[in-house]
Amino acid sequence: MLFYKEEQLSLALIDYNNDQLISIIGSKRPILDHLKMVFANLQTKGKRLTFIDPFSGSSAVSRLARSMNMLVKASDIESFAYIINYVYLTLNESSLDSLFHSYGGIDAFYAYLNYHGLFAAKTSEGINRPYLSRYYAPQDDENIKLGKERLYFTTQNARFFDAVREEIESLWLENRISGVEKVIALSSLLYQVSLRANTSGTFTSYHKNFNNLRARIKEVSQLIVPTLATDKLLAGEVYQQDALSFVTSHSSDICYLDPPSSVVQYGNSYHLLNSVAKWDYYEPSSELDENGLLVDKGGIRKDWKQSSSSFCSLKDADKAFIQLFGAIDARYIVLTYPTNGIVTAERIVELLKSRHHPIQIIPVYKKNQGGIQSKKQNIEQIFITGQKEVKYFLFEEALERLPLLKRIDSISSAIFKKPSDCSLFKFTASVLMDLPLDNESLYLVAIEQLENRVNELESLVCEDSLAATTLLIEALNEQNLLSEAKARVEKKIVTVLRSESDEVKKRELLNLLKESNIRGWVKKSVESFTKGIL
Numbered sequence: 001m002l003f004y005k006e007e008q009l010s011l012a013l014i015d016y017n018n019d020q021l022i023s024i025i026g027s028k029r030p031i032l033d034h035l036k037m038v039f040a041n042l043q044t045k046g047k048r049l050t051f052i053d054p055f056s057g058s059s060a061v062s063r064l065a066r067s068m069n070m071l072v073k074a075s076d077i078e079s080f081a082y083i084i085n086y087v088y089l090t091l092n093e094s095s096l097d098s099l100f101h102s103y104g105g106i107d108a109f110y111a112y113l114n115y116h117g118l119f120a121a122k123t124s125e126g127i128n129r130p131y132l133s134r135y136y137a138p139q140d141d142e143n144i145k146l147g148k149e150r151l152y153f154t155t156q157n158a159r160f161f162d163a164v165r166e167e168i169e170s171l172w173l174e175n176r177i178s179g180v181e182k183v184i185a186l187s188s189l190l191y192q193v194s195l196r197a198n199t200s201g202t203f204t205s206y207h208k209n210f211n212n213l214r215a216r217i218k219e220v221s222q223l224i225v226p227t228l229a230t231d232k233l234l235a236g237e238v239y240q241q242d243a244l245s246f247v248t249s250h251s252s253d254i255c256y257l258d259p260p261s262s263v264v265q266y267g268n269s270y271h272l273l274n275s276v277a278k279w280d281y282y283e284p285s286s287e288l289d290e291n292g293l294l295v296d297k298g299g300i301r302k303d304w305k306q307s308s309s310s311f312c313s314l315k316d317a318d319k320a321f322i323q324l325f326g327a328i329d330a331r332y333i334v335l336t337y338p339t340n341g342i343v344t345a346e347r348i349v350e351l352l353k354s355r356h357h358p359i360q361i362i363p364v365y366k367k368n369q370g371g372i373q374s375k376k377q378n379i380e381q382i383f384i385t386g387q388k389e390v391k392y393f394l395f396e397e398a399l400e401r402l403p404l405l406k407r408i409d410s411i412s413s414a415i416f417k418k419p420s421d422c423s424l425f426k427f428t429a430s431v432l433m434d435l436p437l438d439n440e441s442l443y444l445v446a447i448e449q450l451e452n453r454v455n456e457l458e459s460l461v462c463e464d465s466l467a468a469t470t471l472l473i474e475a476l477n478e479q480n481l482l483s484e485a486k487a488r489v490e491k492k493i494v495t496v497l498r499s500e501s502d503e504v505k506k507r508e509l510l511n512l513l514k515e516s517n518i519r520g521w522v523k524k525s526v527e528s529f530t531k532g533i534l
Contacts, residue, residue, distance in 0.1 A: 013413045013499050017067055019227040020191040022058045025264055028336060029060050031364050031380055033402050039068055040439040042254055042332050049253035054243035059085045061256055066229060069436045072236035075246040077307045078266055080190050080273035082240040087187040089236035093228050093491050099181050110223050113164050120163030121156040121220055133158035135284050135299055141210060147293035151206045157196045160221045164189055169279050192221040193276050202269035204298055225498055230435055248327045255330035259311040261341030267304035317342045321351050332386035339379045356385040400447055407454050414461045415468040424453050428485045429475035432492060465500045469493060469509055473516045
């Protein structure tokens, strides 16, 4: 078994597959490496597969499929999920080039929203109709009226969200931003609302105070420009439908299923994200009981039942599986479901056998993401069924390969010091790894050979933003650089700028770029970025 120590590189570049992922119940983020191996074994060389995801949630698995060069069609019934899926599954890096022009580019626009939100957070001014700051946060963090105020957010963050959401809506209604520009900004705001929430994962309850909590809850929010998929990846399609309706109207090569597995309903658990998405000013009850305390402590929307799922019902889950399996038209089904789910593994196999076979089951030990770790074994089951049996690695060998694959993913967005051997990995301008990766080579090459190549690549990662930008500028100046490669190098320069958190280094990077006399698209992007930080 191979093991490695995860280390934080000094230049932490944002990755499309993990950018601004909202943590939701049953997240598959911990087992994405396993799913990647499964999907890779289902791929046919030279053929682009169609991948449908009727329970897409935060889009983690659909992003993975898209990054593997599949045509992704995803759906989720919740409004907040639809917005996130639209941005990360249908747009590409180049989508941002033609947006927010009247504001000087997306970086300048985000800076405008951040300043607007920060002003409201600090002064309470600039908000026409307080919403989150009125119903879901205390009026004063230092003098909380326990039991009489909801504590989902700190006072400042609630004001920030109100001001920014209100401004986005006004700009859209006044036709000063387009619908696409609106959902891009909303996706970043939804992530911040989730990140800064004073909760343990869902919005059904909140902690009693803001003391001794993670810094993320107290820190004032800041919108961050999303990292979108490379232009080489095909734009996906997104829908807001229930799962049964969606699979009934879409055939596919791979149908990935991740249905709810407990009695917890998503519309109930993430009502505030839906309120921010809809911005319909749903007013929770402010009624107090005989002790002067809130009767409706959670302030949960009453209309959450409109998106309730039968898969969360002890009575109806079995029937829901029968209907879903009967409606699927796909070469392969990949289903993830925990051992402690409402429906047993034996029953799932029994239901699948009637129409889909043969069936393989892979058990995966799943680590919880944050929170209190359960003492019980947390095992996720991956059911695979299709027209023919999947040629899957022996599970022991697959486990040995996983750490290497994870290391590859962690450096796939890095800038390299011109690797000499490009036999297993291809590069753009000798500094950027080509994506998507050649999965067949990665999964078939000997583990020892793969490990040697990964070790070599890790030694060539440029970890300093100034040095990395210098390499990118040198690559831009190469006479024989094709236009597609040039565009990719230019976009990476902007990514390095956005990823640098040190203000002094940011200005050093800008000076370096100005001295290099860059032109064209990258010059305009740097000008936009300059407006955003000065």
